[in-house]
Amino acid sequence: MKHLINTVKIAVNEKTYVKNPESSDLGKRIVQSGIALISEVGFENFNFRKLGARIGSNESSVYRYFENKHKFLIYLSSWYWGWKEYQLVLTTNNIQDPAFKLERALNVLTEPVEADSSFSYIDEAALYQIVINEYSKSFLTKEVDRENKEGYFEIYKRMVGRLQDMILAVDPDYPFAASLASTVLEGAMHQYFLKEHFPSLTDCSDKDALYNFFKHQVFTSLNVQIDD
C-alpha cells in the first residue's frame, strides 16, 4: 500500500506501554521481534525472556517498555487496528456514493494484508496473523470491563462505528447496523482462520470469495442491488 503522506504515525493508547517503543531503537526492536516471535510460537508460548534473548538483550529491558505480555498484545493489536483504520479512511475518503463507499470499505476489511513500507520495522502480514489468532484473547478475559473503561479497545470500537455509519448511509432504516458491522469485522477474521484450519467450515478459499461473501451478506441485508 502506497501512502500520500509519509509521516503518518499510528496513535496507540499510552496506557498500553510503560515507555513508548517508538521512542527508541530498542523499543522498535522489541516490537519488531515481538511480532516475529509471537507469530512463530503463538501467544501462549511467548514470553519476555525469549523476546529479550532474541533481540540480544534482556527480559528486564523488555519490562521497561511493556508491563506484561497481555498489554503487549493489546499494544500490537491496537496498532494493527489503527493502521487498518487509516487504510479504511484513505480508501473511502471523498467517495460520494454510499453503496460504492461501503463496497470499498468491505474490500479493505476483507483483503489480505500486504506489507506497508511506511512502517519499516513492522511486518504487517505477520501482525495480521497475530490479530487473527490472538486478538480475541485480549478481550475474552475477566478484566475486559475495566480495560474497556481504560480505553484499550477504542480503535477497534471506532472501526466498527465507521462501518456502521457507512451501512446506515446506504440504508438509514436498517435496524442492525452495529451488529452487522461487528459481525463483518469479527467474521472476516474468523473466516480467514477457518480457511487455514477448518476448510470444511468455510467457502472463502480465496480473497475474492471472502469479499463476495460479505458483500453479498451486507448488501442483501440492506436490500440493495449489487452487480456481480
Place this chain on the structure above:
Amino acid sequence: MKHLINTVKIAVNEKTYVKNPESSDLGKRIVQSGIALISEVGFENFNFRKLGARIGSNESSVYRYFENKHKFLIYLSSWYWGWKEYQLVLTTNNIQDPAFKLERALNVLTEPVEADSSFSYIDEAALYQIVINEYSKSFLTKEVDRENKEGYFEIYKRMVGRLQDMILAVDPDYPFAASLASTVLEGAMHQYFLKEHFPSLTDCSDKDALYNFFKHQVFTSLNVQIDD
C-alpha cells in the same frame, strides 16, 4: 427444556479425558464444580489445585480424570455442543418445510440457554457462559491442526454442517452455505458477548433482537421472503 427420552447421554470424544467423569461420583463433581469455578474466575485463573480444594479432594485426583485444563475445556465445550446439537435435532426433526425448519434452527441457536433437568449435575447456563467466553481459546492455539485431526472439534463441525444443510435445503444455489453457517454460530456467541461487554457494538440487546438479526441476515442472503 423437556425431553421425550430421559436416558440420553451426550457422547464426547474419549480422548478428551483420561477417565470418563460420568463413570463416578467424583468425576461428576469435578465437572460440576469445574463449570462453577471457571465461570466464576475465568479460564486463565482456573487450575486443578483450586478445583481439587473446592470439591474437598486433591489436585492429583483431578489429573486422573483430565490430562490438563486445556483438555478439560475441550471436554466441557464438546459436551455443550453435543447437548446443543441434540436440541437442534429434536427441534427441527420432522419439519418438512425447509424455510420453517431453518427458522426453528436459528431460534435454537440464538435463544439463551436454560437449565436442563435431564443432566442434573451440569449447569447448562453457566456452561453457556464458559462457551461464550472461552471456546475460542480451545482452537486459537498452535496445536489446533493436530487436535483437529484427533477429532476434538467434531461435534462443533457437525453442528455447522447441519446448519449448512438446512441453508442449502432452502436455497441449493447459495454459494456460501458453510461460511454463512459458521458465521451464524460464531456470530451468535460473539453478539452475546458484545451485549454484555461492548453494548455499543451490537443491536442485540435481547433474545428477540439476536434471533431477528440472524434470521434477517440468513433469509435475505437466501433471498427468501420472511414475515416480520
Place this chain on the structure above:
DNA sequence: AGTTAGTGATAGTAATACTATTATATTTGC
C-alpha cells in the same frame, strides 16, 4: 565532573502445571 537515563545482568519469589510416590480407603471377585 556529576547527575541522570537507558540498558544489561543476575538473583529471587510466588504461582503454575504438572509428575512421582506413597498411603489409605473402597470395591470386587472368589
Place this chain on the structure above:
DNA sequence: GCAAATATAATAGTATTACTATCACTAACT
C-alpha cells in the same frame, strides 16, 4: 470373609512462568 485390585488422597518435587528488585555499566547532557 479376605485377598487383590482399584480409586482416592496426601505429600513432595520439578521445570517454567511472570514477574520484582537490585546493582553495574555506559552514554549523554549540564
